[in-house]
Structures are given as structure tokens and as C-alpha cells.
Amino acid sequence: MIFSELGLGPEVLRAIEEKGYTQPTPIQEQAIPWVLQGRDVLGCAQTGTGKTAGFTLPMIDILASGRARARMPRSLILEPTRELAAQVAESFETYGKHHKLNMALLIGGETFTEQVKKLDRGVDVLIATPGRLIDLFERGNMMLNDIKVLVIDEADRMLDMGFIPDIERIVSLLPKNRQTLFFSATMPPEIRRLADAFLQNPREVTVAPPASPSETVTQAMVLVQEQDKRKALRHLLRTEDVKNAFIFCNRKRDVAVVQKSLEGHGFNAGALHGDMPQHKRTETLELFKRGDITLLVCSDVAARGLDVQGLSHVFNFDVPLHAEDYVHRIGRTGRAGRMGRAFTIAGPEDGKLVAAIARLIKRDIPMIAIDGLESATFEEGEGRRGRFGRGRPPRGGDERRGAEDRPRRDERPRREERAERAERDDRPPRREEREERPERPTERERDRAALSEARREPPRRDRDRRRRRDEDDDDEPVVGFGDHVPAFLLRAARPRPEPSGGDTSQEG
């Protein structure tokens, strides 16, 4: 099939041609005609399948006729992270270059002033993260009753990040008579329930079985002691033909540690996580996309759905806590039919997490050994027993050693001892001491406690709240209202309307 058969207008087709696309991807082929017909669409598609163009291309055509009024956006795209929102905005610019559509990007971490000015001028396409959208709405900066097309992208991620109450609230503020496009990489029951509530008689389009990694990604796993993970990573980076790579860590703190360690060892590495100020996140991502940085150490949230052309590798410095994240992480490579390689560095405590991934993707990740580095075993009761399942390692000359063979504390290299002594002496350790030194026992214990805490899974709502605070407007200090009195507090209270049937709003 070719693009001109999908029913798109000539300007959009010209922009596609200039972008160099020759054929629609399967999600585009399936979704675009339905969107153009005004139907609701429920799309089950991973990132990397071309789903962004699947909704932006027809939206541009739909919005081409009509004009936006001040403060009354005509369409709304909700994205879980700022980076994804910025990426969708970029797509709109690329595909909409032969149209005169106004677009506003409302994301946390940027000043309100510019965003408000744009809203005042009238926008056809509003691309937003849920928190910032609600903030601006509550300040009285916009009305949402002219929204004709709503896109909820990465719905499963929204759920994971605790945005669902916000999404429900936003949807309750929109006109009932609208077109809704709902995309998710996976369709757990909670997402299905939301889709049922938000969509009317949708056309379902699915382009890959939920949570299946792309066949173009070669996967492997190494299992080492916790303190050897950085060494394992460096070995992989040196022996693999890495053009550019994402290196995922589970905790933001580790993102900084791993990035500094890599830099200290002469690698060209940047960091991306939710605690960084937005301008720094944008700048780092730009450097990475331009190739000025070749390795990007990142957290899941910062990197989710990021589209970097031709990413050669993904490294999981930590096994992800949620099995679905494994699929999302490794899906950053092997995109658009290209080949990619994904390596996961597991520690002895990760057996259960690894088993959960194997269950999800319905196969074991092949284990490899690293020459010169002692392999570990999963701890008792931590899932798959042994390093290599039932088989032998595919390469490497290291022999398996049991727990009793592990180096005892007094056998640790001198460098580590020096680093510890330096700490006691209250002088900064030398650089190589800092980088190789394993964490002090107390800190490791704290990490373990945090990990088991995470594994125990607190009630979803609490977890969601916490994550949302963490990841959405996390770089803005919480200062209450200060001297500022929000506009909504100054308006006279109106009587609350009777709830109507099907209203899914929730007080937040």
C-alpha cells in the first residue's frame, strides 16, 4: 500500500514525501483511514511502529479546515512525559509544515508565561503532560470545551505513572461529542476499562502482540555480582560495536553514578532523568540525537518512547522492576526494521524479575558470560536457578563459583580499601577509588530495603501519587501558593452540576 491510498490530503502527502517515507507502516495503514472517517480508534502498538504519524497525519488533515479561537484549543494530545510530548510536537512540525496550524506544547519544567501567550493566540493542537494541563486549566488559562479530537498516547505508561485520575478528570472536562484516539503498548484490564469508558464504538487496530519485543533486537543477559555491574557494562561497551546506546538504570541516583563512572573511564556519556531541570534534559537529548554524546544513561520515564534514529544498542544496567519496561526499553533499538542489540546486566537478587520478563516475552533471555569476570548465580528462591539455566555459557572461560567462593571482604582489591579509608579520613577519594568502590554496606542495605519495598508494591494509588510527584513536575520546588493566589480561587463558586451518566470524573 502507498500513502496516497489512505485518503490523506496533498499537503500532508508532500510532507511525507519530503520526510522520505515511501510506505505506511502497518499501524498507519490500519489507523489512518478510520481516523479520517472520524471514528474512535483503540490502537495497541509499541513505540517504534510509526504510531505517532498514525495519529498526527490524519489529525493535520482533519484540523486543516477550521480556525482556533483564543484559549479554546481544538485538539488535545496527552503524553506521559515531557520528552514524548516534545517529540510529538516535532512530528507535528514536520508533517504539518505545509499547513498553518498553531501548536502549543504544555509541559512541566518550563515557564507558564510563554505557554499562556500561545494559548491566548489560539491553538489548533495542544500537546501536554497531564499535570501541566490541569495546572493551566485551573489557573483559568484555557477552556477545553472546543476539543474535537483527543489523543491519549502511551496509556499503559500513564497508568504506571499515576496519571489516570488526572486523565479521567481531563476527559470529564471535554465535550462528549468528540473523536478519541487511544494508544497503548499493552492492554492490561485497567487499560481496557479506561478504553471502554473513553471511547465510543472504537475500531481496534493491533500491530504487534502486546508486549512482544521486536524480532530485530538480539537479546542477551549477563549475571554478575552487584559490585561487578559497572565492570560488566564497560566490557560490553568495549567489545560491542556500539554506535550509540541507551543505558537504563532503575533509580535516578544510579543514573548519575553510572554516567560519572563511564565518563571517568573515558566514555562519552550523558545522563537523563526526571530530577534534572527541563532545559538540561532537552539539551542532553539534543546532544545525543546529534551524536555529540554516544551513550545516554537514563531512567525509564525520561527515555520512554524516545525516538532516536538508528540506536544500535540498549543496555539494562538494572533489570527493570516491571517486566513490561523490559519490552519498552529494548524497543528503543531495532526500530523501523533495523537491527539492534540489547544487553541486560542482572545481579544475584534479580531472579524473580528475570523470571517475570521471561514469562511476559515467553522465552528466556540467552545468558552470556564475560571473560575475566566472575559470573554469579541467582539467590535461592529468586527464580531461575543458576546462571545459565540448564545449559552452559555460550562463551567465556570463567568457571562457576558458589557463594562460598565469592571474594570475602578482606580479599577485596586494595583500591577499595583505600577508598574506604579515605572516607573515614574525611578526604575525597581519588577518582578511580570513587568509581570502583562498591557502596558501603549501610547504603547497600538501604538500597536492598528500597528494592524489596518496591517489589512489595505499595497500594497503586499511593505509588501512583508518589511517581507522579517524582516524574512530572519534579524539578519545581513545592512552595505552596506563596504570594500567588490562583485565578480559580478568586472566581465565585458555581453550584456543582448533577453528575450525568457515563461521567468518569474523579476528584483529585
Ligand code: AMP
Ligand atoms: P514512532 O513509533 O511513532 O515513535 O515512530 C518510530 C520511527 O519510525 C520514527 O523515527 C519515525 O520517523 C519512523 N517512521 C514513521 N512512519 C514511517 C514510515 N512510514 N516509513 C519509515 N519510517 C517511519
